[in-house]
Amino acid sequence: MNFMNARIVLPLLGLLCSAVPLSASTVLIGNLTNYTSGDDTLLSQYYATTNTSTSSGKAIGFTMGSTDYNLDSVTLRLRETTGAAPVVEIWAGTTTAITGTSALLTLTTPTGVSTTAFSSVIFTAPSTLTLTAGTTYYVVLRETGTETDWSYSSTASNRTATGLSGVTVVNRLIGLGGASPSAWTMTSGVNNWFEIGVSAVPEPTAAAALLFGGVVWLGGRLRRRVYAV
Secondary structure, three states, rough: OHHHHHOOOHHHHHHHHHOOOOOOEEEEEEEEHHOOOOOEEEEEEOOOOOOOEEEEEEEEEOOOOOOOHHHHHHHEEEOOOOOOOEEEEEEEEEEOOOOOOOOEEEEEOOOOOOOOOEEHHHHHHHOOOOOOOEEEEEEEEEEOOOOEEEEEEEEEOOOOEOEEEEEEEEHHHHHHHOOOOOOOEEEEOEOOEEEEEEEEEEOHHHHHHHHHHHHHHHHHHHHHHHHHO
16 A cells, blocks of 8 residues: 555544444433423432431432443432532442442532522533443432531422333432441332433444454555565
8 A cells, every 4th residue: 555545545444433423311210301390399308417317318229121321420400508518429239228338439519509499400420330231229319518408309299210121210218317328228209300311332333343444454554565665
């Protein structure tokens, strides 16, 4: 291959690579698609873990279907008290309990959450966490600030969550007395507003395979040219 051919082939390979589509985020499971303006009732308040006589958080357990997905975000309808510091984490678990000694992932908390009205607050994944098929996880909400509280909204009609094929909500737990989530045992019958966003786990595509083959072929031609000199 001469220099002119390389100048043609390499840009084409670059275009081929850029043509590989990225996976769009989709709803794994949740009930926010049923939300209508003003449907914020049955409000639950959660306090800092230093207040041992009150609720410090809530967890929503869900079991994956037959497909792996990468976590993108968790959306909740919240209203904060000034100074509150809610965090959202993903923990491992079973259909009845949270397990482990620490979170699998702590999501990024946005700034500027309203202290006067409820809004859909999006907590984003700071790094890749693959939710594995057939595995149970918990979305854990905790207050980690000082003696302040925040409110988590649910719906008067207690709408259940729906999601992708095979994905189901299995349990809801309430944290008391600042205990670690793995020690939470009190169950809840209230369906708070939530939504889990995910993307498909990237897989090799025909375009990516063709790109790799093209690079290998080009490398071989260049090596043969060097040997022939």
